[in-house]
Amino acid sequence: MRLGQKSLEKNSPNKPNVMKASALLCPACCVEYVEVEFDLEVDGFILHNVNALRCPACEEELFTPQQYETIRKRTKDSTEH
Numbered sequence: 001m002r003l004g005q006k007s008l009e010k011n012s013p014n015k016p017n018v019m020k021a022s023a024l025l026c027p028a029c030c031v032e033y034v035e036v037e038f039d040l041e042v043d044g045f046i047l048h049n050v051n052a053l054r055c056p057a058c059e060e061e062l063f064t065p066q067q068y069e070t071i072r073k074r075t076k077d078s079t080e081h
């Protein structure tokens, strides 16, 4: 028998608050991403000091929407010169 979402909610009134507002967990490792800074190459351009999130366990990198937007803007600036 499968556990439905509805019964799960009913049976756990005190659900643990796992999700912190600013913390993202790697879905594979359930480990909190840490913020890293590195040089990123995009279409032959090197962007220095790019911020990203990296899982310390599997080293998978992830950009937040804000970080991604910054990269896009900087890439656009580079290509226009």
Ligand SMILES: [Zn+2]
Binding pocket: 026, 027, 028, 029, 030, 031, 055, 056, 057, 058, 059, 060
């Ligand atoms: Zn991971």
